[in-house]
Each structure stands twice: as C-alpha cells, then as structure tokens.
Amino acid sequence: xxxxxxxxxxxxxxxxxxxxxxxxxxxxxxxxxxxxxxxxxxxxxxxxxxxxxxxxxxxxxxxxxxxxxxxxxxxxxxxxxxxxxxxxxxxxxxxxxxxxxxxxxxxxxxxxxxxxxxxxxxxxxxxxxxxxxxxxxxxxxxxxxxxxxxxxxxxxxxxxxxxxxxxxxxxxxxxxxxxxxxxxxxxxxxxxxxxxxxxxxxxxxxxxxxxxxxxxxxxxxxxxxxxxxxxxxxxxxxxxxxxxxxxxxxxxxxx
Amino acid sequence: xxxxxxxxxxxxxxxxxxxxxxxxxxxxxxxxxxxxxxxxxxxxxxxxxxxxxxxxxxxxxxxxxxxxxxxxxxxxxxxxxxxxxxxxxxxxxxxxxxxxxxxxxxxxxxxxxxxxxxxxxxxxxxxxxxxxxxxxxxxxxxxxxxxxxxxxxxxxxxxxxxxxxxxxxxxxxxxxxxxxxxxxxxxxxxxxxxxxxxxxxxxxxxxxxxxxxxxxxxxxxxxxxxxxxxxxxxxxxxxxxxxxxxxxxxxxx
Ligand SMILES: Nc1ncnc2c1ncn2[C@@H]1O[C@H](COP(=O)(O)OP(=O)(O)OP(=O)(O)O)[C@@H](O)[C@H]1O
Ligand SMILES: [Mg+2]
Numbered sequence: 001x002x003x004x005x006x007x008x009x010x011x012x013x014x015x016x017x018x019x020x021x022x023x024x025x026x027x028x029x030x031x032x033x034x035x036x037x038x039x040x041x042x043x044x045x046x047x048x049x050x051x052x053x054x055x056x057x058x059x060x061x062x063x064x065x066x067x068x069x070x071x072x073x074x075x076x077x078x079x080x081x082x083x084x085x086x087x088x089x090x091x092x093x094x095x096x097x098x099x100x101x102x103x104x105x106x107x108x109x110x111x112x113x114x115x116x117x118x119x120x121x122x123x124x125x126x127x128x129x130x131x132x133x134x135x136x137x138x139x140x141x142x143x144x145x146x147x148x149x150x151x152x153x154x155x156x157x158x159x160x161x162x163x164x165x166x167x168x169x170x171x172x173x174x175x176x177x178x179x180x181x182x183x184x185x186x187x188x189x190x191x192x193x194x195x196x197x198x199x200x201x202x203x204x205x206x207x208x209x210x211x212x213x214x215x216x217x218x219x220x221x222x223x224x225x226x227x228x229x230x231x232x233x234x235x236x237x238x239x240x241x242x243x244x245x246x247x248x249x250x251x252x253x254x255x
Numbered sequence: 256x257x258x259x260x261x262x263x264x265x266x267x268x269x270x271x272x273x274x275x276x277x278x279x280x281x282x283x284x285x286x287x288x289x290x291x292x293x294x295x296x297x298x299x300x301x302x303x304x305x306x307x308x309x310x311x312x313x314x315x316x317x318x319x320x321x322x323x324x325x326x327x328x329x330x331x332x333x334x335x336x337x338x339x340x341x342x343x344x345x346x347x348x349x350x351x352x353x354x355x356x357x358x359x360x361x362x363x364x365x366x367x368x369x370x371x372x373x374x375x376x377x378x379x380x381x382x383x384x385x386x387x388x389x390x391x392x393x394x395x396x397x398x399x400x401x402x403x404x405x406x407x408x409x410x411x412x413x414x415x416x417x418x419x420x421x422x423x424x425x426x427x428x429x430x431x432x433x434x435x436x437x438x439x440x441x442x443x444x445x446x447x448x449x450x451x452x453x454x455x456x457x458x459x460x461x462x463x464x465x466x467x468x469x470x471x472x473x474x475x476x477x478x479x480x481x482x483x484x485x486x487x488x489x490x491x492x493x494x495x496x497x498x499x500x501x502x503x504x505x506x507x508x
Contacts, residue, residue, distance in 0.1 A: 158346050161316060161334040162360045172359060176350040253350045253389050
C-alpha cells in the first residue's frame with residue numbers, strides 16, 4: 001500500500017516535471033534579459049495580468065461565453081452526427097451514395113467556410129455556432145459510421161436469427177456496440193469544436209476568448225494573447241477529462 | 256428408407272462456398288441422413304471438414320445450399336425461434352448483463368412472463384445469482400452456460416450446438432455435459448451437437464454421425480446402445496469410442 005502511494009506520487013511528479021522545468025527556464029531567461037519582453041512576455045507579467053483579469057472577472061466571462069458557443073455548436077454536431085451516422089452506417093446503399101460527398105467535405109477546414117457562412121448567416125451568433133458545428137460534425141459522423149459498419153457480424157447474427165424488431169436491434173445492439181467508436185468521435189470532436197472557437201470568434205465577435213486574443217493582438221498585448229491561448233488549452237483539457245470520466249461510466253463494460 | 260415420416264430430413268445436401276480469391280469450395284457433395292424427434296445426434300469430424308457448415312444450413316442460418324433440408328415437413332429457409340443455436344464462440348453482448356443477454360432473444364410475450372422465463376432458464380443452467388454480472392466477469396464455463404441459456408429460453412424443439420464445450424477445460428466440460436443431459440431430459444429437445452471430442456460424443460449421443468474430409472461425406476452413423484447413465488471407463492463405452500476413433504487414426508498421404 002505504501003509503495004503504491006509512493007509510486008502514485010512519482011507518477012504525478014513525472015507528468016508535470018517537464019512543464020515546471022520549462023516555466024523555470026522561461027522565468028530565468030526573462031528575468032536575466034535573454035528574452036525580449038515584447039516578443040515573449042515574462043511569466044511574471046503574464047501572472048500579473050492573469051490575476052488582474054481574474055479579479056475583474058473579465059477572463060472567466062470571456063471563457064464562459066466561448067464555452068456556451070462551443071456547447072451549442074457541439075451539441076448540434078453530436079445530434080446530427082449520431083443520427084446521420086446511424087442512418088448511413090446501417091444502409092450499404094446510403095453509405096455508398098454519401099461516401100464521396102463526405103470525403104470531399106471533410107478535409108475543408110471550418111476557416112475556409114467563413115466567407116460563405118457570413119454571407120448566409122450574417123455575423124451574428126448563428127454563424128459562430130455553425131462554424132463550431134462544422135468543426136465537430138464530420139469527426140463524429142465518420143466515427144459513428146465506422147463503429148456501426150464494423151460491428152462483428154457474428155453478434156449481428158445472434159440478433160437476426162431470432163428476428164429482432166428493427167428498433168430494438170438499433171437501440172439495444174447497434175448503438176451500444178458502436179459506442180466505443182462513437183465515444184472516440186465525441187472526444188476528438190469536442191477538441192476540434194473547441195479549437196474552432198478562435199476561428200469562429202474572428203467573425204466580428206465582441207466577446208469570447210477568440211475575440212480577447214484578436215483584440216489583444218491589435219493592441220500588442222502579448223501577455224493577454226498568451227493568457228487566452230493557455231485558457232483555451234486548459235479548458236480543452238478539462239472538457240476532455242470530463243468526457244473521459246463519462247465514457248468510463250457509460251462504457252464500464254468495455255474497460 | 257421412408258423419408259416421409261422423418262422429423263428432420265437431410266437429403267442430397269450440397270454446399271459450395273463461393274470464394275473470391277480461390278476457386279469455389281465444395282464442402283458437401285451429397286449428404287443424406289434423418290433424425291427422429293427427441294434424438295440426441297452428435298456429429299464428429301476433423302477440423303475444417305464442414306461441421307459448423309452443416310449445423311448452419313440445417314438451422315437456417317445459411318440458406319444457400321442445394322438439396323433438401325426438411326424439418327417437420329417444412330423446407331428450411333431461414334432461422335426460426337423453434338430452433339435454438341449455441342454458437343462455437345459464446346457471442347455474448349458485453350454491454351448487457353447476463354439477464355439482459357438472455358432476454359434480448361425473446362421477441363414476444365409480456366414483460367412479466369419473459370422475466371420469469373429468463374429466471375427459470377438461468378436457474379436451469381446453474382447461473383442463479385449471476386443475473387446482473389457482465390460477460391467480462393464470467394469464467395469461460397459460465398459464459399458458455401449463458402450461451403446455452405440464450406439458446407434455450409425460447410423453448411426450442413431443436414437445439415443445435417456447435418462445439419459448445421470446445422474451449423473449456425476437461426473438468427468443466429464433463430460437468431457441462433452432464434448438465435446438458437439433465438436439461439434435455441427436462442425439456443425433451445431434439446439435439447444436434449458438433450464436437451471433435453469422440454468421448455464427448457459417445458457420452459452424449461443416441462447416434463453419432465462420423466464425417467470424413469473434403470468434400471465431407473458420412474463415413475458412418477454409429478448407434479450408441481448404452482444405458483442412460485454412462486460410465487466412461489466401461490468396456491462398452493470404450494468399445495464404441497475405439498470404433499469411431501479408427502476413422503481418424505490413419506491419415507491419407
Ligand atoms: N463463409 C465462408 N466462406 C468461405 N469458406 C468458408 C466459410 N465458412 C467456412 N468455410 C470453409 O469451409 C470449410 C468448412 O468450414 P467449417 O467451419 O464448417 O468447418 P468445421 O468442421 O466447423 O471446423 P472446426 O472444427 O475448425 O470448427 C473450411 O474449409 C472453411 O475454410
Ligand atoms: Mg466449426
């Protein structure tokens with residue numbers, strides 16, 4: 001038992017040692033003047049700005065706004081991705097018909113959609129949510145399709161041998177069997193949706209972390225830019241962690 | 256032989272697997288035999304000779320065959336819930352508990368009744384207390400019991416078993432063989448069991464069909480005239496075992 005606790009501590013230290021080392025070197029290099037503060041602000045400067053932004057709550061507000069947008073776009077991507085994925089995955093014909101379209105649309109980055117999206121939806125909230133949706137949709141769709149298409153035919157045979165009704169087959173067999181794949185899609189998509197937030201908030205936004213970054217750039221506040229970047233990273237990591245826990249719970253049978 | 260009155264009739268069965276990269280594979284050229292209601296038939300044969308294929312076509316899982324397979328006067332074209340199938344691998348759904356796995360294959364009746372059915376069948380195969388376990392928590396023997404329960408829960412008239420105990424250790428295997436006989440006595444199913452264990456066949460069967468190699472043909476159909484409780488070490492038992500064993504002793508060059 002003691003040994004286990006000990007190992008756990010070492011394991012934890014091992015995972016953060018590099019991070020700490022980088023910060024220390026960065027501190028030293030900044031304080032001794034090796035790094036030009038205009039090119040890369042010092043950790044001290046960033047820390048001060050960070051605390052200021054925490055106290056006036058502006059940072060949390062911007063992050064909250066971004067998370068709200070991402071959740072909206074992401075939920076749309078989840079619902080559309082799973083529904084369409086199930087339909088496409090279940091039918092060889094539909095799969096064959098949609099394959100080329102999906103394969104062509106998928107590599108187009110959400111940023112490339114911006115001109116069209118502004119034209120269609122204006123510069124309001126909808127266009128931002130739509131860009132985030134695009135960032136997650138194809139990842140989920142493709143994982144759902146694959147998950148369903150590669151279900152072990154032997155397991156399917158168990159069901160077809162007893163003439164299982166279609167709906168029962170889909171909800172009790174197909175979806176659970178594809179669940180590990182679906183979850184992979186959900187997790188990757190949450191990451192891509194979230195990292196689209198900056199692109200989405202470039203579209204004439206006046207709030208959000210993406211806006212915070214582009215605004216700070218205009219004023220040459222690199223410390224704010226870096227705080228925005230790190231916030232995006234940390235929130236992304238936390239969201240992935242939450243999904244991971246959810247996956248462990250829902251897919252307990254798989255672990 | 257008067258085929259009209261047979262319960263199960265296989266006549267001039269011919270089965271070819273069409274394959275993409277190789278030439279087509281002729282598994283059976285012409286196989287005929289009959290089974291009486293309530294009989295326990297074991298099918299023995301070497302690996303890859305077509306034992307699983309024979310069970311699959313007979314149960315309707317594979318309807319792509321030539322010749323006749325007639326059960327109760329009807330030609331077999333697709334699976335039917337009056338016929339249960341115990342697969343060679345247990346094929347349990349890992350996301351469902353034991354109870355749900357068994358319940359999945361019931362597609363009629365009301366909730367209450369089905370619950371009772373599942374409970375009874377799990378008791379019958381000795382899994383009382385494991386209803387809410389997940390497949391990954393089961394030993395091989397227990398998983399195979401669930402597999403059998405799933406095939407039995409619809410009260411099939413015929414039970415097809417494809418090497419049901421093949422992956423088990425010798426002790427569990429003997430235990431499950433005995434339990435299978437108890438089940439059969441209670442439920443009076445007709446049973447067709449594939450195995451490559453000759454002793455198992457002699458222990459279980461009323462008749463043993465010996466299959467030869469590609470294209471498989473019936474080398475012999477052996478009557479096992481032994482009492483209901485069989486002593487593996489008895490002289491008669493060993494006699495029959497040897498009798499079948501001789502078909503596999505010499506390999507052609
Ligand atoms: N779906 C299939 N397509 C093509 N060939 C097949 C298919 N299924 C089985 N075969 C071939 O048919 C032959 C008989 O297979 P089968 O599975 O019936 O053998 P078996 O007697 O059950 O073997 P084992 O004892 O190893 O289970 C084998 O040579 C196998 O390669
Ligand atoms: Mg087989």
